[in-house]
Amino acid sequence: MTQVQPNIVFIMADDLGYADLSCYGRLEYETPALDRLAAQGLRLTNAYANSAVCTATRVALMTGRYQYRLPIGLEEPLQSNRTGLPPEHPTLPSLLRDNGYHTALVGKWHLGELPEYCPLKSGFDEFWGIRGGGVDYFTHELDGVPDLWDGTENIERTGYLTDLLGDRAVAVLEQRAEAGGPFFLNLNFTAPHWPWEGPEDEAESARLQAKVEAGEPMPILHYDGGDMATYAAMMRNLDANCGKVLEALDRLGLAENTVVVFTSDNGGERFSFNWPFTGKKTELLEGGLRIPALVRWPGVTQAGTTSDAMTITMDWLPTFVAAAGGAPDPDHPSDGVDIATALSGGALPERTLFWRFAYRAQKAARRGDHKFLEISGKRFLFDVTEDPLERGNLKDREPELFEGLQAAWHDWNADMLPPDPEAGRHYFTAAKLAEYFGVDS
Template identity: 30%
Template sequence: MNRIIMEKSTVIRLLSFVLFLIGVTAFCQKKGSAAKSTPNVIIIYADDLGYGDLSCYGATKIKTPNIDKLAAQGVRMTNAHATAATCTPSRYSLMTGQYPWRKQGTGILPGDAALIIPTDKLTLPLLFKKAGYTTGIVGKWHLGIGDSVEKNWNQELKPGPNEVGFDYSFIFPATADRVPTVFVENGKVLGAEASDPIMVSYNKQIGNDPIGATHPELLKMKASLNHGHDGTIVNGIGRIGFMSGGTKARWTDEEVPLTFLEKAKLFMEQNKNQPFFLYYSVTEPHVPRMPSTAFRGKSELGYRGDAILQLDWSVGEVMKQLKYLGIEKNTIIVFSSDNGPVLDDGYQDEAVSKQNGHNPWGALRGGKYSAFEAGTRVPLIINWPTQIKPKISDALVSQVDFIASFNQLLGMNIKNDEFLDSQNMWEAFIGESNFGREVLIKQGGAYSVIKGNWKYIKAQKGDSFWPLQNIETGTSELPQLYDLRKDIGEINNLASQFPEKVKELEKFLNEKLDIKK
C-alpha cells in the first residue's frame, strides 16, 4: 500500500514538474515573441542619394564603410523604389501609404507650403504610436506646415509633424536651399525673437537682406544659371525664395547635419527603455552641399562626395549610439533615399567638374526628376541584428509598403483601406521571401508602371532632356517598353515588338490614374 502511495506521489510530482516546465516555456516564448514584435525602428532617409552612390551598391570611387556594414549584416535590396523621382511626393507616400498622384498638391513644395499630410488619417508614425511606441522625427520635413501658405513664423506652427503622429519633432520646414533657413522644434522656431520677426515670401522680395541675383559678390558658393537659387542670401548661399528677420534663428549649413545627428542621438537615449520609432531624415547629399570642415575635400569628388562621406559617418554614429545604449540587437535600421541622384542641382560645387568617373546612377539610366530607373530605384537596406540573416534580394518593393509591412510586424491588424496602396512586404523586407510586388506605379518625368519584368512609360509631351541638370527625363511622345530583367539600363525600347503588352500596361495605367481626376 505504502509503495503504491509513494509511486502515485512520484507520478504527481513528475506531472507537476512537467506542467511547470510547460508553463515556463510558454511564458518565455510569449515574452520572446513580445520582445521580437516591439523592436525599436529607425528609418534613415537620405536625400538625392543615387543607386550607385554607395560602395555596397557598386561604387568604386567612394567608400561608405558604415552603410556597407549595415548591408553586409542585413538585407540589401536591389529592386526597391521610391514612388516618385522627387522628394515631396516620395515622402508623402512613405508617410501615408498612398501614391502621391491620389492627392493634388503633392509636387515639390515651397518652404511656406501648408501641410499636405492629413491629420485625421493613419500615418506611419501614428501606426507606431497606436502600437505603444514613442515617435520622433529629426531632419528634413518638406511636407508643409500650418493650414495655409500665410502663417506667422513667430508663433507656434501647427498643424505639422506633431499633429500627424510624431511625439517629438526637430526639423527644418522644406529643403536646405529654400527659405526659411530655421530649425523648428515641436512647432516653434528656435531662436525666434519678437523684435526681429521672421517673414517669408515666394512671390516677391521682402526686407533688406541682399539676394543672390543682385549681390553675387557676397556668395561663397556660386549659383548655377537659371536654377532659381538667387533669392535671399543666408550664410553666403543664395536660396530659393525670400526671407527677412530671424537673424539669430538662422542656421549655419555646416552645422545642420551635426545638429540633426545630436538630436537623433538624444532621442534614442531618452527613449532607450521603451520602444521608439525615429524618422531620421538627413540632408545629404541634397544641395546646397556644404559639408562640415572634417569632411571637406576628403572624397576628391567635390562637395557632393564629401557630403556622402559625412552621411556615412553619421550612420556609423547612430550604430555606435545604439551599441552604447545596449539596444542595438533589438533595433531595426532601415536605410534608403527619397529619389535618385543629380549632380548640378543649382550650385557650382564641383560635383560635375570633380565627378572623376563616379556614377551616382550606377548601371541605371536617368536620375532625379526622371521616369527612367535612376529616378526612383534607390538603395534600401534593412538591418535587424539576430533576427534577419544577410541577403541580397531582387524582390520588387517600394517605400509606400512600409505602413502595411510594419502593420504586420506590430500585429496591429489595421485594415488596408487606411493605407490604400501599401502592401505587406514584410517577409520580402527581411529576406524570408523572394517575392515582392506584382505591380508598382511610379512618377517622374512621366508616369510609368512595372509589372513583372516589364516596365512601361506612358507617352506624353515634354522635354526629353534637361540640360541644366544634364538628365534624361524619360519623357517621350512615343510609348516605351523595357524588359528590366534583361535591360536594367533601359537601352532597348521594345514597344514596337510587343504592342499587345503596351496596350495591356497602358490600359492598366490609364485606369489607375483616372482615380485622381
C-alpha cells in the same frame, strides 16, 4: 518583461543615387558604416521610390498609399504653404503610436508648414529638424529665412546640419533607452541634397549668404558650385553620422531588437552615380526611381544577403505596422504590401507598380521584368532586368505586353486625383528648365 515589438530606426537620405554607397558600387569614396550595415543585413536591388522627387515620396512613406490620392502628393515638390499632409489622415507614426510606440522625427519634414501642418499633428511625439525642402548646411536658412525647429519653436544652433541631425538622433536613442518601451525614430537627413557644402565649406556658405543679402533668389541651388570632391565629403559625413547612430544602438543595448532601414527619397542628382541606370531625379527612368535600401532586422534578415524583390516606399507602413501588432486604417487602406517575407529571403506575389510625374507628362508602370514608360508623348517598353539602361524599346516587338501595361496604367490612374496644374509651378520655371535639365522651356 521582454519587449516583443521591435524598435524601428528609419533613415532616409535626400537625393541619394542608387550606387552612391560603396556597397552599391561607388568607387570615388567609401561609406564604411553603411557598408557594415549591408554586411550585417540585407541589400535590396529592386527597391523603388514612390516618386522621382522628395515631397511626393514622403507622402507615400507617411500614408502607405500612392501619393496621388492626396492633394499634397501632387506637389513635385512642395514649393508653397498652400497645402500639406492632412493632420486627420492616419500615418505611419500615428498608427505605431496607437500600438504603444514613442515616435520621433529628426530632420526633414517637407509636408507642410505651421500652423496648419506639423509633424506633431501627424503622429510624431517629437520633432527636431527643418520643415522645408532644404537649407544651407551652416546657416540653416533658406533665402535668409531660418528653418531649424524644436517642435514648434524656431531655434538657433551652430554647426554643420548633418552633424546636428546625427547628434540629435543619438540623443533621442539615449532618451528612449532610459525610458523603455518601443520607439520609431524617423531620421531624415538632408544630405546629399544641395547646397554643395561639405563639413569644411564654411567659405562656400558665406559666398551664398552674400548672394542672399544681395537679393538673388535661391542662391543655394548654385549652378556655379559643387564638384565631385565636395559630394564625396558630404557623403563621407553622412556615412559617419549613420555610423554614430548605429554605434549608439550597440552601446545602449538596443541593436538586437531594432529594425534599421537606410534608403533614399528618390534617385540621384547632379553628382550622383546611378549606374547601371540612366536618368536622375525628376525622371521616371530607372535612375530617377531606383534607390538603395539596406535593412537589418534581427530575426528576419540574414547577414550579407541581397534580394531582388520589387519593393516601393509605401510598403514600409504595412510592414512596420504589422510588426508592431497593428493594422492599417480600414478607411485609408494601404496601397503597399507587407514585405517581411521578402526581407527574410522569400518572394512577393507579382504586382504592378505605377508612377506619374507632371514634368514632361511622364507615366510608368512595372510588372515583372518589364516597364512601360512614356515621356513627352514618346512611349517605350523595356526589360529593365536585362536592359537596365533602358535602351532597347520593345514596344513593337512585344505589342500585347506593351498595350497591357499601358492599359493597366490608365486603369490605375483613373482612381487617382487628377494632376494639379499649380503643383510644381514655382519649381519648373522656364529658367530652371533650361539650366537645370538642359532643355528649352
